Amino acid sequence: MSKYFTSILFLLFSFSLYAQDDEDESEKPPITDSFYQLRLGFDVSKPVITNFVPERQAYEFELDFFKKKDMYYVAEGGWGRGYQDSAFLNYSSKNTFFKLGINKGLFPRLFPQDWDQAYVGLRYAIAFIYRSPATYTIFDSFWGNTSGTIQGKNLTAHWFELTGGMKVELFKGLFTGWTIRGKFLLNGKQFKDLPPPYVAGYGRGDKNSIFDFNFYISYAIRWKKKGL
Amino acid sequence: MIKGRLYYIIILLSITAIMQTACQRVADPCLLSKNVYVRISTLKPADTGRLGVDSSLPNPIVGYAETNQVIYIGTKNVKDFYMQLSPMKDSVKWFITPDSTKAALDTITMYYQRSQVFLSKSCGYAHNYIINNVKYTTNRIDSVIINNGNIDGKSDVQNVKVFY
Numbered sequence A: 001m002s003k004y005f006t007s008i009l010f011l012l013f014s015f016s017l018y019a020q021d022d023e024d025e026s027e028k029p030p031i032t033d034s035f036y037q038l039r040l041g042f043d044v045s046k047p048v049i050t051n052f053v054p055e056r057q058a059y060e061f062e063l064d065f066f067k068k069k070d071m072y073y074v075a076e077g078g079w080g081r082g083y084q085d086s087a088f089l090n091y092s093s094k095n096t097f098f099k100l101g102i103n104k105g106l107f108p109r110l111f112p113q114d115w116d117q118a119y120v121g122l123r124y125a126i127a128f129i130y131r132s133p134a135t136y137t138i139f140d141s142f143w144g145n146t147s148g149t150i151q152g153k154n155l156t157a158h159w160f161e162l163t164g165g166m167k168v169e170l171f172k173g174l175f176t177g178w179t180i181r182g183k184f185l186l187n188g189k190q191f192k193d194l195p196p197p198y199v200a201g202y203g204r205g206d207k208n209s210i211f212d213f214n215f216y217i218s219y220a221i222r223w224k225k226k227g228l
Numbered sequence B: 001m002i003k004g005r006l007y008y009i010i011i012l013l014s015i016t017a018i019m020q021t022a023c024q025r026v027a028d029p030c031l032l033s034k035n036v037y038v039r040i041s042t043l044k045p046a047d048t049g050r051l052g053v054d055s056s057l058p059n060p061i062v063g064y065a066e067t068n069q070v071i072y073i074g075t076k077n078v079k080d081f082y083m084q085l086s087p088m089k090d091s092v093k094w095f096i097t098p099d100s101t102k103a104a105l106d107t108i109t110m111y112y113q114r115s116q117v118f119l120s121k122s123c124g125y126a127h128n129y130i131i132n133n134v135k136y137t138t139n140r141i142d143s144v145i146i147n148n149g150n151i152d153g154k155s156d157v158q159n160v161k162v163f164y
Helices: A002-024 A045-052 B002-022
Strands: A035-043 A056-068 A071-085 A089-105 A117-131 A134-138 A146-150 A153-171 A174-185 A209-224 B038-044 B061-064 B069-072 B080-083 B091-097 B106-120 B124-136 B143-146 B160-163
Touching (some): A045 A056, A045 A209, A056 A209, A071 A117, A089 A153, A134 B124, B069 B080
Antiparallel strands (some): A035 A209, A056 A071, A071 A089, A089 A117, A117 A153, A153 A174, A174 A209, B038 B080, B061 B069, B061 B091, B091 B106, B106 B124, B143 B160
16 A cells, blocks of 8 residues: 555655746746647556566557647557466466546646646456466365366456656657556456456456556657648 | 745655555465354253254264265264365265264265355455255154255354254
8 A cells, every 4th residue: 555655645746846837937827738649658667567576567658649638649559468377377378458537737838848648537448358277276174275267358447547747859759657546447357257467457356346557658740730 | 935845845754655665565374264164962752843853962973984084083962063065065064973883883865055155355264154945864863854954154053953
């Protein structure tokens, strides 16, 4: 729980930095949105985590589009796999996922080239999951061990997410930033019998709500709006 | 401007380091008990009907009839016995004598349904049972009733009542 608290503190801290800038610039006229921006990001944290936790593998991408004011339209997608390998239970899962939603910037741009942002957002997500057949063993020193197999299954998961984060333009078009996410599974009942070990884009299949984070490296292209 | 961005980069790197540390692999041990037991209570008939009155057995011997394996022996004044059902079969027969004498020996046979229940990823599955029927001899036993046939690991549930 403390890790989530720390993340939220960092988020609030970064907002306060923006807020202070805001006060200084309050006399400036509003920035005209003369450009569109399309930005593609890759979550570099997930492959790093796979090094520490090999039973969870995910590749996550984010595409966002800036049209006007402080609104970004976001599409995300990716794939991954997970496995559980123990004396009691042995099975795996793989899945693809898609998310659609919006990010709303919390503070206005300070000048026309200012594409840094802090935001909150909302997502709807869906994942198509294949859970492999599972073999289990129940150890019993009195009667003897019993083993069995649970058939494989195709599953679909739906969830929504509340997000918050920030992105900073390091060089022209090159961004880095993080997003924290609260994820809330909408149809967790189907996982009660045997949840997938890991759902890329979501997390542990046996949890109905999860906190997660992404650390993105992104590249953006911009083009001028017609008539401006 | 540059100073501000450096500030952000430091924050980002700090967050990454914290989160990576938080996500380091932690062993996920199975902490749940996987064995379930039938709680057999011994009682005396009373005006309270099915409830009965607790009655300890003075010097009981209890075990599995088919294997002659004794589970309880040498313990005095016992009124609750915890026995396992077999995950390999649909019935199990126990013998029970309240005072260690052969003349007082009775058998109780439980008939039940078996099922596997998912506990967690780290624990896997466990056996649960539903007792449907019970048969018994009446050398000393007066009657046997199924009080709660669900054998699912819940504590403080009297599953079977044996009246003497």
